[in-house]
Amino acid sequence: MRKLRSICLPALAGMAVLTLLHHAAAQQPGPDLSWAFAVAGKDAPPEPDAKEVVKLPPSARTYTREQIDDLSNPPDWYPNEHPPAPAAVIGAPGRKAVACGSCHLMTGSGHPGSAGLDGYPAEYIERQMAYFRDDTRKGIRMNAIAKTVTPQEDRDAAAYFAALKPQAFTKVIETDMVPETYVNRVRERFVKEGGRMEPIGNRIITVPQDKEREDARDPHSGYIAYVPKGSIGKGEALVKTGGNGKSIQCEICHGAELKGLGEVPRLAGLHPIYVARQLYDIKRGESNGKAMQLMKRVVANLSDDDILNISAYVASLKP
Numbered sequence: 001m002r003k004l005r006s007i008c009l010p011a012l013a014g015m016a017v018l019t020l021l022h023h024a025a026a027q028q029p030g031p032d033l034s035w036a037f038a039v040a041g042k043d044a045p046p047e048p049d050a051k052e053v054v055k056l057p058p059s060a061r062t063y064t065r066e067q068i069d070d071l072s073n074p075p076d077w078y079p080n081e082h083p084p085a086p087a088a089v090i091g092a093p094g095r096k097a098v099a100c101g102s103c104h105l106m107t108g109s110g111h112p113g114s115a116g117l118d119g120y121p122a123e124y125i126e127r128q129m130a131y132f133r134d135d136t137r138k139g140i141r142m143n144a145i146a147k148t149v150t151p152q153e154d155r156d157a158a159a160y161f162a163a164l165k166p167q168a169f170t171k172v173i174e175t176d177m178v179p180e181t182y183v184n185r186v187r188e189r190f191v192k193e194g195g196r197m198e199p200i201g202n203r204i205i206t207v208p209q210d211k212e213r214e215d216a217r218d219p220h221s222g223y224i225a226y227v228p229k230g231s232i233g234k235g236e237a238l239v240k241t242g243g244n245g246k247s248i249q250c251e252i253c254h255g256a257e258l259k260g261l262g263e264v265p266r267l268a269g270l271h272p273i274y275v276a277r278q279l280y281d282i283k284r285g286e287s288n289g290k291a292m293q294l295m296k297r298v299v300a301n302l303s304d305d306d307i308l309n310i311s312a313y314v315a316s317l318k319p
Helices: 009-026 122-133 142-146 151-162 211-215 231-241 272-284 290-299 304-316
Strands: 053-055 062-064 170-175 177-179 181-183 189-191 197-199 205-208 223-228
Touching (some): 170 231, 189 205
Antiparallel strands (some): 181 189
16 A cells, blocks of 8 residues: 555556556646545655564554565455455465555455455456456556456455455545645655644545554554535435436446445445546546446536535445
């Protein structure tokens, strides 16, 4: 979640190109979308010592910062809380490919920079990996990662995440003011020291409930998403009834209460910034595939405010 130094150079090259594409899109003239497509800041504090030993009670395990940052072998703080995980998720000695658990966590809850995969249909996960592999779908990191794993590893990981029970991981709060934040070099947002506040404007600001635990990839420690006042209600109206020619009744495909239907994944309880990015990617043509052809018609007429409001609403739902 925090560092990328353990990824091979070809993968880093692919990620760098895609990062630039996303950042360029976020910085085009018009509304400031850096809340959704975070740009690495220059005011982040120094990184902690790589040899520092980290403990997270009640877990009996300990890891160094260097081990926590090993994307090929992510920490597993609570091994008794999930079924046996395949190497594609948990890593293995000598494995070079990025393990799914490093970003999506062993619980599948993920973080604002990645999808929550807990309880997702296995068929959907496998299909998206295939899209990432052949560049049908663009992702800042996933295109390079998908090319380093096999279809069998995709199936193993998809079956693992599909078997997990979805859990609430983001608390959505409507507000006019938010803490001042900074974005570190891998696009994670944290609260600045000093306790200063600023207007939220037309943004969603997501920060960890506990920075130190998030930094250690603790799947027990989630996020707080601050959204503008009134955005949840506006998003609910759009999702359920549409308006001004925007017929986007999401429950038709995503199921009652947006908890998924068949091979179509849930939206309820996902990180709002992740949802917003996916809507923008579909609208811009960066996310394709058969199912996306239906979504393109849905999102074509959505404004920036619509995307923000929809994202706030679906994130506020119980998964």
